Structure formats: structure tokens, C-alpha cells
Amino acid sequence: MKVKLAISKPTVGASGKTGSWRTFRPVVSHETCTKCGNCYRFCPDAAIDTEFNIDYDFCKGCGICVEVCPKSCIKLIREDE
Amino acid sequence: MAEIPDEEFILKTTSACAGCSASLILRYVTKAAGKDTVLVIPACCTSVIQGVYPNTAVNVPVYNVAFASAAAVASGMSEAFRAVGKKTNVICFAGDGGTVDIGIQALSGALERGTDFLYICYDNEAYSNTGMQRSGATPIGAKTTTTPLGKNEYKKDLDAIVEAHNPVYMATACSAYPVDLYNKVKKALSIPGPKFIHVLSPCPPGWRFPSEKTIELGKLAVTSGMWLLYERENGKLTITGASKAAMKKSTPIEDYLKAQGRFRTATPEDIAMLKENSKRKMARLAHEAEAQAAEAEEA
Numbered sequence: 001m002k003v004k005l006a007i008s009k010p011t012v013g014a015s016g017k018t019g020s021w022r023t024f025r026p027v028v029s030h031e032t033c034t035k036c037g038n039c040y041r042f043c044p045d046a047a048i049d050t051e052f053n054i055d056y057d058f059c060k061g062c063g064i065c066v067e068v069c070p071k072s073c074i075k076l077i078r079e080d081e
Numbered sequence: 082m083a084e085i086p087d088e089e090f091i092l093k094t095t096s097a098c099a100g101c102s103a104s105l106i107l108r109y110v111t112k113a114a115g116k117d118t119v120l121v122i123p124a125c126c127t128s129v130i131q132g133v134y135p136n137t138a139v140n141v142p143v144y145n146v147a148f149a150s151a152a153a154v155a156s157g158m159s160e161a162f163r164a165v166g167k168k169t170n171v172i173c174f175a176g177d178g179g180t181v182d183i184g185i186q187a188l189s190g191a192l193e194r195g196t197d198f199l200y201i202c203y204d205n206e207a208y209s210n211t212g213m214q215r216s217g218a219t220p221i222g223a224k225t226t227t228t229p230l231g232k233n234e235y236k237k238d239l240d241a242i243v244e245a246h247n248p249v250y251m252a253t254a255c256s257a258y259p260v261d262l263y264n265k266v267k268k269a270l271s272i273p274g275p276k277f278i279h280v281l282s283p284c285p286p287g288w289r290f291p292s293e294k295t296i297e298l299g300k301l302a303v304t305s306g307m308w309l310l311y312e313r314e315n316g317k318l319t320i321t322g323a324s325k326a327a328m329k330k331s332t333p334i335e336d337y338l339k340a341q342g343r344f345r346t347a348t349p350e351d352i353a354m355l356k357e358n359s360k361r362k363m364a365r366l367a368h369e370a371e372a373q374a375a376e377a378e379e380a
Binding site for chain 1: 087089138
């Protein structure tokens with residue numbers, strides 16, 4: 001008898017494109033950014049890279065990056081705007 | 082930021098709620114542990130947020146096990162790795178329900194046997210994955226779906242229970258201080274023997290606050306003294322990070338409680354008891370730290 005084990009493989013997008021969950025989209029203003037790294041450090045889903053670009057395919061729009069930015073250079077914009 | 086590696090072991094993305102502390106904690110735990118790691122995960126939020134079979138967002142081996150058995154499974158796994166001479170990190174990543182209620186006998190057994198593993202309890206103070214039912218870790222006065230008028234009992238003091246087992250290393254951390262968490266996990270994994278880390282994990286849908294306030298809530302918990310950051314290495318107590326200042330002068334607990342919808346029905350007596358509890362815990366730790374300092378001076 002052949003036994004098949006239930007093994008999952010690591011995949012990008014294992015939960016689908018979670019970017020579709022967003023109501024508000026965070027937008028980084030790179031001109032005023034001081035590169036402190038807070039947004040990268042506190043993003044629960046690592047959707048912000050070390051160059052502080054947001055991956056909109058996967059950003060869930062929680063807004064933590066907006067709250068932790070000391071220079072307020074990330075703004076939330078409604079998805080339909 | 083320099084010392085924390087940029088390599089991510091949590092791929093984009095887990096199916097965790099927006100603003101989830103658990104996935105933030107998992108991100109830093111796996112960063113600290115590195116590639117040579119096996120996670121043992123009992124039923125908890127993390128067993129659900131990995132993604133949909135046959136895919137997973139976690140890029141290290143994960144063993145999903147039954148609720149009560151995480152520490153027991155990790156014991157066997159650790160023994161097997163050591164028997165073939167491998168140094169692989171075995172990490173249990175369990176929620177508060179799987180630690181303070183259902184998994185406590187397996188945890189107690191593993192600590193007593195001196196298993197070489199790290200047990201991380203991320204504490205969102207309820208059974209969040211099934212819809213926020215009360216657990217032994219829910220604080221007094223907090224509203225959950227099974228305690229609609231607020232819980233009447235105290236939060237179980239898990240750290241005191243673990244401390245009674247004399248593990249080689251134990252610590253508390255909070256998701257709002259990820260660098261502190263990273264350093265504690267790194268330190269724990271450098272010591273052989275049973276290790277334990279208790280991490281407070283604010284839960285936006287369960288605690289009823291907006292998802293962007295996750296980090297602020299964690300910081301409020303620490304600065305108000307509701308959550309204390311410390312570590313014990315072979316019994317030697319060190320108060321760490323922001324708790325050093327909070328032990329001297331803490332911000333009002335009301336700031337922390339008012340930021341959450343779950344304490345909306347808390348009575349003044351509940352709040353008085355929460356205050357009393359936090360004060361007592363701070364006094365106990367301060368006293369112990371002083372006594373140890375005096376002892377060290379004598380010796």
C-alpha cells in the first residue's frame with residue numbers, strides 16, 4: 001500500500017494574493033524618507049523591502065507602517081482613489 | 082538593523098489577519114533561528130496562517146501536531162537530532178491556549194526532563210483562532226465571546242510556573258520590541274537545555290482595536306507595567322529594555338485598557354485588581370533583582 005503524507009511545500013503566495021484584502025493603500029514618499037527602517041522592521045508580513053518599496057500584491061493594508069513612521073512619509077490612500 | 086539578517090523565512094504572505102503580531106513574532110523568531118531549524122506547532126493561529134495545502138508560507142520545516150503534545154513531540158525530535166549528532170534548533174511555537182491550558186503538562190514534562198529545545202508561547206490572551214474564547218491567559222475584566230461581561234478570574238501566572246522548573250533560560254518579550262525579541266531568541270538558542278520565551282502578542286480583531294495600533298498597544302502594555310520584559314539565565318534575573326523605565330515610573334494602565342474594546346465592560350473593581358496585580362508583580366521582581374544584586378556583592 002502506498003501511503004501519501006500530507007506535506008506542504010514553501011511557496012510565495014501560499015495564501016493567495018493577500019493584497020486584495022486592502023481598503024487603504026500605503027504610499028511611501030521617498031523624497032522625505034530618512035531610511036530609518038521602522039516600516040521594514042515592523043511589517044508583520046515582510047511586504048516592505050530594504051529599499052522601502054511596498055509589494056502591493058501582498059500588502060494587507062494594516063497600516064502599521066503609517067503608524068511607526070517617525071517622519072509621517074507614508075500615507076494611506078483609499079483603493080478606489 | 083545592521084545585526085538582524087535581511088533573509089526572510091516567512092514567505093509572502095501568511096493568511097494572518099492584517100496587523101497580526103503572531104506573524105511579526107514568527108518573522109523574527111525564524112530570522113534569529115536561521116535555516117537549521119524545525120518548528121513544532123500545535124493547534125493555534127499559526128497552524129492556520131501557514132497557508133492552504135499543498136502550499137505553505139513558512140520556509141523552514143514545520144511539524145503540525147495535536148494541541149496537547151507540542152513539547153512532547155519536540156522532546157522526541159530533539160533527542161533524535163542529538164542522537165545522530167545534529168545541532169538543529171527545535172522550537173515549539175505555541176499560542177497561550179496550547180501552553181497555559183492544554184499543553185501545560187507536556188511543557189512541564191519537557192522542562193523537567195531537561196530537553197534541549199526552545200518553547201515560545203505567543204500570548205494573545207484568548208483562543209483567537211477559533212473566534213476569541215477565554216483562555217487561562219485572559220486577564221481579569223476582558224470581554225471574550227465566552228465571557229461577554231468580562232472574565233472574573235485572574236490571568237494564570239505562566240512565568241512563575243515555568244520559573245519553578247528552573248529552566249536554563251527564560252525570558253518575556255513583546256511583539257512591539259522585535260529587536261529585543263530577536264536578541265532573546267538568539268541568546269536562548271546559544272544555550273543547551275530547556276529554554277522558554279513568553280511573548281505578548283496584541284491581537285487586533287480579538288482585543289478589538291484597529292490593525293494599525295498593534296505596535297502602539299504592545300508598547301503601552303510594557304510602559305504601563307501590564308507586561309514586564311525580563312530574562313533569567315540560570316536563575317539570574319535581569320530586567321530588560323523598556324521595562325527598566327516602567328518599573329521606576331509607569332504610564333497609567335487606563336491608557337492601555339481604553340485603547341482596547343475588550344475592556345469596555347470592565348468594572349472599576351476589575352481595573353483596581355489589574356493595577357494591584359501589576360504592582361505586586363513589579364514589586365516582586367524589583368525585590369528579587371535587588372536581593373540578587375546584594376548577594377552578588379557579598380560574594
